Amino acid sequence: VTTAPSSPTLSEQHIEAAAKRAKSAEPEGTEVPWQRLDRRVIWVDGVKILLSLAPGLVAMVILDLDLSVVGTWLLVLTAAVGVISAVEDLLRWLKTRYRVTEERVERRTGMLVRKYRYVPRERIRSVDTTARLRHQLAGLRVVNIGTGEQGAAALSLDAVSNRTAEELRRELLRSRPAGAVDRTADPVAEREPTEATADPQEVVLARLRWSWMAYNLVNAWAFLVATFLLWGAYWALQVVGIDLNTWIRRVVDWEELGLGWSIVVIVGGIYAIGVVGLALNFVTENWGFRLTRTITEDGTALRTKQGLFQTREVHRDERRIRGLHIGEPLFWRWMGAADTEVISTGLSNWSVSKEPGSKILPRGPIGEARRIAALVLTDGHLPMDAPLRRHPRAALHRRLFWAILVPGSIAGLLAWLDATNVVPGHFWLFAIGLMPVTCLLAVIAYRALGHTIVGPYVVLRCGLLSRSTAALQNRAVICWTVRQSIVQRWLGLMTVSAATAAGYRFYQAPDLAADKAVTFIYDATPGWMAGFLESTDAA
């Protein structure tokens, strides 16, 4: 059960009681004072108020623009939102206290609704620090303490000073407070600065190379990014009374170009804008990217540092790493590009707002990914370089079977609907036309299949759209699942998947030969199958 205790909203007495209980749980004489967030938050908030008022003032007073009614309201609204959030932030600063004790990290916050939240220290899986531009200018960091739960960080401190953040991180990532009472007694406030500034032992594993940027630019997302940018620009300019539409019309004469060229120009233009957007995004996100191995007080951690305006530092405890995962999306595979992720417990793999913490390299060439793989997995095995065992030809037959059956049946259905006049036209011909494409995809999917065992690692590879190769330590496998559908039974195939607590929670190798599947599991995790082999034979 890896979830941290939830943060119930308690009344004042409960908080006191809880605090007392927490206190009594501590050894004698180690009462830790509550800390405030850094004072500089106030200045940041003050500047934020001014900034949010600024565009309105500039537009109205200095430029003396003639604003539409909607425009005025928008400006007032943005200013109000800015001021309110800044004031809220100030109140939050006034009311937030945190402290780090022997067993847990505690935080009290809230004005009207008081919250008390604590995270036991042994549950802390990751500590990362981020800083937006305004934090960076003020020398502040936001510390996020994660316990491996999905979604938001378990506890975040917004914001503390650079130095405190660094100290907190070191303090917390030491898994056990080593009995040294005097060290934890006053954990943050009065450490000597020399200790904090002393460079920890680091080995740089990878740095950003600008050639990687090329891999990140060829992307269908470019269109989406461009649409967002244009839409944003359109509205922003609309507010101050400039119509983007007429402006473009003045520059380009559509009539003259004709329809075909117009489309080319529009698509090309949007794509170019999108590429620029992506490039900017890549630069700001990965500026000064470094992957390092840091020696912490018990063991080592992989650390990445990146970002121009919003710096992000993620630490991954190497004891929790269970393997590596290299994903190669279809088109990038042909360019030789790959995403590299560690498979680790307590790191979320997926998040909407930012890159997941498990990702240790920006999308880059496959050779680099392999090199890092060899460096990250320190036990001398090279599971990513090992030749993979091919799957039987029957696996290809199964894929072709589906590749023909699916468009075939869709065509049949459409033809029938066509006959009964529900759907007009000859759509079913399109479905037939799809067949060569699906057959080609089937072959690609078959070629992506592979599995092998390298030392303690199980290597599984599959995937059509994104060929994912996962090397997983056998001790991380929680549950083996073997599936066999009717078609697979005819062809003598089995799909083996390994469930694990780390990474994507499950990795699979579809369509092994039925006799090989059991031996594979047996070799990967000796001893598990002892009592099971007879019953498999019986079935």
Place this chain on the structure above:
Amino acid sequence: LWTFRVLIRTIVIVGGLTLTYALVESSRPWVGPILAILTVILGVTMAVMPTWRYLIHRWEHTDRAVYLLKGWLVREWRVIPISRIQTIDTMKSPLQQVLRLATLRVTTASTHGAISIEGLDADVAADTARVLTEITQATKGDAT
């Protein structure tokens, strides 16, 4: 259990479609064949599936692991070693309570790594849960 379930599902689907067929006149040309096909499929399922499943489903536990074999068209084997078990539940749905059955559920740290053994005799399920709990407590490891 499966007989009852498939019975209920059949009644809902076929009933719903028949209702559409009867009420919405314009949809008749395409609802008709679908209704016919579904009726045949569900009829066959009802006749064959429960027995077939009963014959296939197996489970056992040793002092090292829990095993399960289930499914009828798609068969599935699962192994969980005892040291990775996180929780053991027994559950009874209303239907199961009537039939004096229970579901034994063994979960792990992975969302994809759970075994649930459906349709055990209620007493057997309770006993197994107790035994498994004892074995699990005696086994070391942090279950991840």
